[in-house]
Amino acid sequence: METESKSKREVAREVAREVMPSKILSDSNLKVPVKRPLKVKSLCEVCHARKAVMRRPKNFSSLCKECFYQAFETEIHNTIVGNKLFYSGESVAIGASGGKDSTVLAYIMKILNERYNYGLNLVLLSIDEGIKGYRDDSLATVKRNQQQYEMPLEIVSYKDLYSWSMDEIVASSGIRSSCTYCGVLRRQALDRGAAKLGINHVVTGHNADDVAETVLMNLLRGDTARLENSTAIMTSSSGSPIKRSKPFKYTYQKEIVLYAHYKKLDYFSTECTYAPEAFRGTARQLLKNLEAVRPSCIIDIIHSGENFKLKEKRKRETLQYKKNCRNVQQIKEGNNKNIDNPIEVRSDGSVSIFKGEKKSANGFVDGNRCEKCGYLSSNKICKACILLQGLEHNRAKVLIDTDTSVDGAAVLTKTLEKLTF
Amino acid sequence: MSSSTTKAGAVVCSRCKIEESLLVTRKEAFCSSCFTKFISNKQRKLMSSDKFKVKYGKQVNEIHKVLLCLSFGRSSLVLLDIIINLLKEQRSIHRGRQGFKLVVIDIEFKILNIDSFLSGSYDFERIKLFKDFNSMIIKDGSSLDEKFPQTVQELLSKCSSNSSVEDLLDIIYNELYFNTCKSEDCHTMIFGHSMTKLAVDILALTIKGRGSLVNQRVTDGIHTYQKYQVEVVHPLRDVLDSEIDKYLDLNNLMQFCDNNNDTNTTLAIKKLTKNMTIGEITRRYFDTLDKDYSETVSTVVKIGSKLIDPISEKNDEKDDNNGIQFCKICNCKIFKNPQAWLNRITVEEPFPITNDEERAAYEMYKEAALQISPDNLEEEEEEEEEEGVPQKEPISLCYGCLVTIGGVPKEGLDWPVRNQETQEILNEYILTDNGSDDDGNDDDNDDDGGN
Numbered sequence: 001m002e003t004e005s006k007s008k009r010e011v012a013r014e015v016a017r018e019v020m021p022s023k024i025l026s027d028s029n030l031k032v033p034v035k036r037p038l039k040v041k042s043l044c045e046v047c048h049a050r051k052a053v054m055r056r057p058k059n060f061s062s063l064c065k066e067c068f069y070q071a072f073e074t075e076i077h078n079t080i081v082g083n084k085l086f087y088s089g090e091s092v093a094i095g096a097s098g099g100k101d102s103t104v105l106a107y108i109m110k111i112l113n114e115r116y117n118y119g120l121n122l123v124l125l126s127i128d129e130g131i132k133g134y135r136d137d138s139l140a141t142v143k144r145n146q147q148q149y150e151m152p153l154e155i156v157s158y159k160d161l162y163s164w165s166m167d168e169i170v171a172s173s174g175i176r177s178s179c180t181y182c183g184v185l186r187r188q189a190l191d192r193g194a195a196k197l198g199i200n201h202v203v204t205g206h207n208a209d210d211v212a213e214t215v216l217m218n219l220l221r222g223d224t225a226r227l228e229n230s231t232a233i234m235t236s237s238s239g240s241p242i243k244r245s246k247p248f249k250y251t252y253q254k255e256i257v258l259y260a261h262y263k264k265l266d267y268f269s270t271e272c273t274y275a276p277e278a279f280r281g282t283a284r285q286l287l288k289n290l291e292a293v294r295p296s297c298i299i300d301i302i303h304s305g306e307n308f309k310l311k312e313k314r315k316r317e318t319l320q321y322k323k324n325c326r327n328v329q330q331i332k333e334g335n336n337k338n339i340d341n342p343i344e345v346r347s348d349g350s351v352s353i354f355k356g357e358k359k360s361a362n363g364f365v366d367g368n369r370c371e372k373c374g375y376l377s378s379n380k381i382c383k384a385c386i387l388l389q390g391l392e393h394n395r396a397k398v399l400i401d402t403d404t405s406v407d408g409a410a411v412l413t414k415t416l417e418k419l420t421f
Numbered sequence: 422m423s424s425s426t427t428k429a430g431a432v433v434c435s436r437c438k439i440e441e442s443l444l445v446t447r448k449e450a451f452c453s454s455c456f457t458k459f460i461s462n463k464q465r466k467l468m469s470s471d472k473f474k475v476k477y478g479k480q481v482n483e484i485h486k487v488l489l490c491l492s493f494g495r496s497s498l499v500l501l502d503i504i505i506n507l508l509k510e511q512r513s514i515h516r517g518r519q520g521f522k523l524v525v526i527d528i529e530f531k532i533l534n535i536d537s538f539l540s541g542s543y544d545f546e547r548i549k550l551f552k553d554f555n556s557m558i559i560k561d562g563s564s565l566d567e568k569f570p571q572t573v574q575e576l577l578s579k580c581s582s583n584s585s586v587e588d589l590l591d592i593i594y595n596e597l598y599f600n601t602c603k604s605e606d607c608h609t610m611i612f613g614h615s616m617t618k619l620a621v622d623i624l625a626l627t628i629k630g631r632g633s634l635v636n637q638r639v640t641d642g643i644h645t646y647q648k649y650q651v652e653v654v655h656p657l658r659d660v661l662d663s664e665i666d667k668y669l670d671l672n673n674l675m676q677f678c679d680n681n682n683d684t685n686t687t688l689a690i691k692k693l694t695k696n697m698t699i700g701e702i703t704r705r706y707f708d709t710l711d712k713d714y715s716e717t718v719s720t721v722v723k724i725g726s727k728l729i730d731p732i733s734e735k736n737d738e739k740d741d742n743n744g745i746q747f748c749k750i751c752n753c754k755i756f757k758n759p760q761a762w763l764n765r766i767t768v769e770e771p772f773p774i775t776n777d778e779e780r781a782a783y784e785m786y787k788e789a790a791l792q793i794s795p796d797n798l799e800e801e802e803e804e805e806e807e808e809g810v811p812q813k814e815p816i817s818l819c820y821g822c823l824v825t826i827g828g829v830p831k832e833g834l835d836w837p838v839r840n841q842e843t844q845e846i847l848n849e850y851i852l853t854d855n856g857s858d859d860d861g862n863d864d865d866n867d868d869d870g871g872n
């Protein structure tokens with residue numbers, strides 16, 4: 001019943017399923033040497049020439065190491081080329097945390113840049129949040145990566161940028177809200193660090209799992225401002241000249257782990273030590289459960305996300321604009337507790353996702369600068385400064401009464417979750 | 422979504438101020454009859470157009486037919502109860518006249534004529550699903566004989582994954598509902614979906630890669646099925662699952678519910694996650710969501726209802742097919758070429774052979790593959806000519822179906838294929854594992870060999 005039109009993989013599966021070694025041996029027509037190093041059914045489903053060593057998390061096909069590398073690398077290359085992420089001669093900063101995603105990203109960017117002549121100037125950009133025991137080791141990893149990949153490295157510290165280290169922030173705000181800070185501050189830090197180097201493009205290690213999670217979150221939160229752009233591969237903060245892109249948009253988290261493992265890449269195994277915000281946690285768990293049932297669900301969700309289109313755009317944007325104006329006003333008046341149009345500062349560090357031409361349509365005021373720090377911001381005061389303001393406020397409180405500091409942090413987190421950026 | 426009763430304190434119903442309240446929902450205390458009225462009013466609000474009202478004069482004969490899709494799940498039973506009460510009320514007020522004629526379709530593929538239900542004599546009609554989804558009505562439906570090519574069960578038994586079965590079944594139901602609308606000349610179709618069910622559907626469609634279908638599946642409005650226009654309404658779209666349960670309870674309807682209809686607790690203990698379907702996992706997600714996030718259900722329905730077809734994307738794509746293609750399985754519009762999208766992000770190029778050992782292994786594989794898959798290329802080419810339809814892609818499937826078919830193993834799946842315009846069967850296809858291939862297997866489609 002089989003025909004040539006079956007995919008190679010399908011035929012390979014047939015072979016694996018039906019050709020038992022005994023069957024081949026007993027068949028006199030087959031010129032297969034009696035002494036074989038490999039069994040047919042243990043061959044890679046793609047090249048049929050090497051022993052399969054792994055099952056691809058993406059589609060469960062059995063692959064040899066070489067075919068896995070080839071697939072992994074080519075898929076990322078296709079993503080980069082298909083979305084025209086870079087231009088020749090562009091300087092690109094790789095957000096490097098020393099964790100596996102960014103280590104694999106640095107490695108991949110280097111080999112693809114060389115293999116396909118992208119003509120990019122790659123720089124490792126690392127943020128020192130000032131988390132004792134975590135950052136010390138991971139920064140050491142980044143420094144080794146610098147040697148291994150022969151790339152320039154720039155380290156920007158929170159202390160330098162914000163005069164607060166992450167440990168100090170956690171001590172003041174409580175561990176529960178720390179990821180909110182982590183996200184906002186790290187994002188700005190990357191942008192500021194890149195700007196310092198005169199680089200307008202930052203690539204991050206956000207992978208397909210992160211993108212799928214974002215689609216689910218935007219749906220579950222009913223976030224009409226973000227839903228259509230949930231899957232955008234290139235984003236920029238409102239007002240920021242720095243582009244950000246995710247070459248791993250279609251790359252499974254698990255495959256990044258496998259790739260790092262087989263390539264024996266040098267990474268620091270702990271990612272951000274602070275737990276995600278609770279609701280995001282439920283979406284993450286849902287995604288895990290789904291992936292166990294249907295591994296393709298991650299790209300399936302991204303596919304859905306790419307096809308989301310909302311109606312009545314014009315009306316919504318006008319409304320959005322009005323709300324933004326009001327929010328700016330409220331922030332100015334120091335009254336940012338009851339701001340409507342709640343938009344969460346996401347813990348993965350990505351904030352707003354509006355492409356150039358959409359910016360003005362969404363009511364963002366371009367080219368404004370933060371009144372406190374001078375950083376580009378659509379609001380009068382930038383996100384980081386609002387956060388820091390809260391911290392300063394807390395620090396004052398801590399001095400007076402230790403008990404209220406906990407409440408203060410919780411209140412501040414709530415406020416932050418509602419801020420519009 | 423807590424609907425705690427306050428019997429002990431004998432709180433008075435906040436609506437009638439007379440009866441003792443039996444439940445609290447949406448922060449309001451209700452007695453049994455006020456609650457029933459409250460839920461019924463939600464249906465009446467969404468079906469308030471004149472076409473559902475009792476007509477007099479010239480319009481008397483223009484009576485409108487409404488198809489109710491009954492699954493004997495909780496919410497569709499509530500809807501049936503509400504509609505029957507509405508019709509009874511119309512009859513008693515308007516001396517036996519009804520605003521519309523109700524046709525009820527049940528998923529076991531039989532039709533119940535509700536007029537006979539009201540008049541006391543039951544008139545069941547059975548319909549049998551043909552290969553091409555042309556349903557056939559069998560009066561006095563005693564014999565469902567064996568001459569029909571395949572049953573739905575046979576079709577689905579080929580799926581290896583529960584989620585694929587669930588997905589295909591969903592497509593079959595949907596197709597059958599619309600088909601019945603057309604054959605029964607019903608211009609309105611009503612579903613019992615509660616708000617919770619709609620939220621589950623929106624999330625599940627997203628997860629299955631069918632995001633572009635959300636709009637069509639959960640919004641109310643006119644749908645066109647084979648040039649036949651049907652208005653789809655979800656009259657209970659504003660009713661929560663907890664309220665559905667209360668309604669059943671208060672009106673003694675629980676006994677009619679299908680046993681298969683899972684309650685929260687049975688679902689939670691029923692299965693290990695890995696044995697659950699995508700729909701079940703999604704439902705459990707909403708069921709177990711913390712009370713802090715109780716608004717998630719309505720939030721999801723709200724945003725889901727704002728989605729529209731991603732038509733504009735089409736212009737950006739350089740697809741040169743005139744007009745939009747339709748999926749051969751679920752019949753939905755295909756906005757982007759899903760195979761091309763998948764190919765871009767899933768590479769399967771072999772890494773070159775580098776040494777003799779690998780070459781030997783590959784030769785061994787080739788020998789074995791030849792045994793299993795003898796070359797019948799010519800046969801296949803013939804098949805394509807025979808079809809006479811110019812097409813670059815041998816078969817067009819939407820992304821969601823491509824994924825679902827991925828869960829169908831080995832011998833493939835016979836799926837009835839209908840020509841969009843003429844509703845005739847053009848051909849039989851076998852969908853292989855990766856779904857993109859037209860296998861052209863003509864061994865078992867002699868009986869309906871195209872046109």
Ligand SMILES: [Zn+2]
Pocket residue numbers: 044045046047048049050063064065066067068771772
């Ligand atoms: Zn291989």
Ligand SMILES: [Zn+2]
Pocket residue numbers: 370371372373374375381382383384385386
């Ligand atoms: Zn600032």
Ligand SMILES: [Zn+2]
Pocket residue numbers: 434435436437438439440451452453454455456
């Ligand atoms: Zn009452």
Ligand SMILES: [Zn+2]
Pocket residue numbers: 748749750751752753818819820821822823
């Ligand atoms: Zn389809």
